[in-house]
Amino acid sequence: MLVRFADSLREPANRAALAFCAGVDQARFTGVVETASSLTSVFVRFRPDQVRRAALEDQLRGLLAARDWLQADLPGGRRIWHIPAVFEGDAAPDLDAVAGLLRVSVPEAIAELTADPLRVLALGFAPGQPYLGFLPDRWNIPRRTEVTPQVPQGAVVVAVRQVIPFANAAPTGWWQIGRTAFRCYDAQSDPALPLRAGDEVRFQSVPSAAWAKLARDARGGAEAETLP
Amino acid sequence: MTVEVLTVGPSVSLQDAGRPGGLGIGLSRGGAADRFGYLAGCALLGAPMGVAAVEMAGFGGTFRFTEDRWFALTGAGMRAALDGAPLGWNATYQARAGQVLAIGSVETGVYGYLSLAGGIAAPTELGGRGFHQIAGLGRALAAGDRLEPAAPDQSVPGALIFRGPDTRAAPLRIMPGPQTAMFPADQIAAFEAAAFIRSARANRQGVRLDHDGAPFAAGLQLTRVSDFISEGDVQMTGDGTPYVLLADCQTMGGYPRIGTVVPADLPRIAQAMPGDVVRFQMITVEQAEQLWKSDAAVLADLKAQVAPRVRDPREIRDLLSYDLIDRPSSAVTGLDE
Numbered sequence: 001m002l003v004r005f006a007d008s009l010r011e012p013a014n015r016a017a018l019a020f021c022a023g024v025d026q027a028r029f030t031g032v033v034e035t036a037s038s039l040t041s042v043f044v045r046f047r048p049d050q051v052r053r054a055a056l057e058d059q060l061r062g063l064l065a066a067r068d069w070l071q072a073d074l075p076g077g078r079r080i081w082h083i084p085a086v087f088e089g090d091a092a093p094d095l096d097a098v099a100g101l102l103r104v105s106v107p108e109a110i111a112e113l114t115a116d117p118l119r120v121l122a123l124g125f126a127p128g129q130p131y132l133g134f135l136p137d138r139w140n141i142p143r144r145t146e147v148t149p150q151v152p153q154g155a156v157v158v159a160v161r162q163v164i165p166f167a168n169a170a171p172t173g174w175w176q177i178g179r180t181a182f183r184c185y186d187a188q189s190d191p192a193l194p195l196r197a198g199d200e201v202r203f204q205s206v207p208s209a210a211w212a213k214l215a216r217d218a219r220g221g222a223e224a225e226t227l228p
Numbered sequence: 229m230t231v232e233v234l235t236v237g238p239s240v241s242l243q244d245a246g247r248p249g250g251l252g253i254g255l256s257r258g259g260a261a262d263r264f265g266y267l268a269g270c271a272l273l274g275a276p277m278g279v280a281a282v283e284m285a286g287f288g289g290t291f292r293f294t295e296d297r298w299f300a301l302t303g304a305g306m307r308a309a310l311d312g313a314p315l316g317w318n319a320t321y322q323a324r325a326g327q328v329l330a331i332g333s334v335e336t337g338v339y340g341y342l343s344l345a346g347g348i349a350a351p352t353e354l355g356g357r358g359f360h361q362i363a364g365l366g367r368a369l370a371a372g373d374r375l376e377p378a379a380p381d382q383s384v385p386g387a388l389i390f391r392g393p394d395t396r397a398a399p400l401r402i403m404p405g406p407q408t409a410m411f412p413a414d415q416i417a418a419f420e421a422a423a424f425i426r427s428a429r430a431n432r433q434g435v436r437l438d439h440d441g442a443p444f445a446a447g448l449q450l451t452r453v454s455d456f457i458s459e460g461d462v463q464m465t466g467d468g469t470p471y472v473l474l475a476d477c478q479t480m481g482g483y484p485r486i487g488t489v490v491p492a493d494l495p496r497i498a499q500a501m502p503g504d505v506v507r508f509q510m511i512t513v514e515q516a517e518q519l520w521k522s523d524a525a526v527l528a529d530l531k532a533q534v535a536p537r538v539r540d541p542r543e544i545r546d547l548l549s550y551d552l553i554d555r556p557s558s559a560v561t562g563l564d565e
Contacts, residue, residue, distance in 0.1 A: 002405075002455075002456065004406065007453065009453040021252075033248075034248070034249050034251060034252075035252070036251035036252035036456070037252070038455050038456050038480055039454055039455070039480075040453055040455075041406075041455055041456065043251055048517045048520045049520070049521075049522060049525075053513070053517060122480070123252065123253050124454070124456075124478070125362075125478040125479055125481075126254050126255070126363050126478065127250070127253050127354065127363050127364070127365075128253060128254060129254050131454065143482060144466070145466045145467065146466070146467075147465065147466070153364075160453070160454075162454075167254070167363075167364060168362060170478075173466060173482070173483075185363075185364065187353060
């Protein structure tokens with residue numbers, strides 16, 4: 001069952017999804033075997049042999065009515081991650097096209113992308129991979145009509161006011177404008193999944209020449225601080 | 229060591245029942261692409277659900293047994309022979325130490341399974357042992373790999389076969405989902421009426437379907453907020469082509485989904501071969517829920533379809549020495565072993 005707080009991407013709906021997902025976990029409804037929050041919705045997996053859909057829906061509606069979830073606070077213990085990325089050359093095959101869509105120069109596009117921290121709205125697509133938002137309004141650019149067969153691990157892609165550093169090589173309909181050595185999931189590191197929904201990420205533009213050094217670092221040169 | 233991988237096809241990997249519960253970190257369940265084919269191997273060998281088996285897409289490999297071990301062949305039918313003697317599919321056999329099992333190209337379906345009694349030992353990562361490419365977990369099997377048993381071969385299964393119902397021609401049942409209403413009624417009607425062709429473009433993440441009609445579109449697709457996707461979802465890509473998502477799909481996507489293939493029918497689309505005709509039938513959420521079964525219930529159903537294997541004449545080396553005409557047939561088709 002899916003509980004959706006908005007059809008389009010809005011910040012309060014994301015906060016509501018995070019808080020409501022935690023609320024469903026705390027409620028421990030019978031038959032619920034998995035919950036997860038996405039950008040604006042909460043996924044509730046249940047076993048039809050343990051609870052009837054209508055009964056669970058009633059319980060979820062009751063929880064929804066219990067408070068104004070759009071006013072919910074962000075989760076506690078959040079961190080900010082500073083993540084270096086290369087925004088030039090082979091790492092940025094679509095950067096010119098994106099700057100064209102934004103009607104700005106390439107340096108202006110990079111400056112805007114790295115100006116402010118972005119929030120981890122949700123983890124998805126592949127383990128630990130964050131959907132980061134929100135870029136300014138003009139970045140509400142559509143996905144490509146043609147899927148790119150493969151972008152490399154660490155590809156920094158953009159669309160619809162969001163940025164994703166790819167956990168693994170994968171096909172995508174988004175625009176690749178950079179690349180980072182940061183690993184969204186690394187079994188050898190502790191924790192293996194560094195990012196949590198609610199954390200913040202700020203990209204730092206570094207030259208291509210810095211790549212080799214970053215690639216040798218377990219966290220790709222990224223550093224984290226706890227937010228007050 | 230029990231089995232040495234001598235040669236292996238390009239899409240052969242260990243798979244199990246997958247990694248449930250990982251949606252929140254961006255991990256789809258993965259596991260066997262044809263869950264029923266994999267579970268049929270568990271049913272035949274009396275193995276608990278969750279043991280690792282070898283999944284072979286399109287082509288198998290050659291495997292040398294270094295000790296006696298029962299094994300099962302399930303899922304897509306593939307050419308197979310043990311030391312040159314042809315083997316039937318959906319059955320158990322006992323390999324003797326030193327024998328070589330050769331599994332060639334697929335004959336019906338896509339994903340075949342080689343299960344060993346006792347299961348195959350493999351390290352667990354994020355709750356599973358299977359190769360999950362898009363999640364960056366595990367790897368494909370390679371020549372030189374050694375498969376160790378996870379447990380002793382204690383429950384000698386004997387010679388068994390598994391016979392499931394043949395439902396290949398039936399339409400795939402899909403249930404409406406959170407985005408079905410974004411498609412106009414005439415699009416849904418056209419979708420149900422269409423005869424799709426299973427494209428050659430398919431992998432463990434999904435299967436593309438081609439058709440001659442107009443593309444399917446829900447409008448404003450390219451700026452829609454990304455939302456959860458899961459196996460079985462029928463996703464319309466930017467150019468209006470449907471993809472049916474399989475075990476290794478991503479967990480989030482922005483393309484709209486017209487509905488979700490019910491778990492009971494998902495193995496059939498996974499096993500559809502390039503060029504096969506695929507049709508869909510929309511059912512209600514209530515009907516879909518009545519079809520839902522836990523893995524344990526599916527395994528119990530499959531076990532009920534296991535029967536003693538009657539000797540296949542192809543396996544009888546000295547067939548000509550049998551008097552096939554005058555004896556009652558039971559003497560020829562008696563229980564093997």
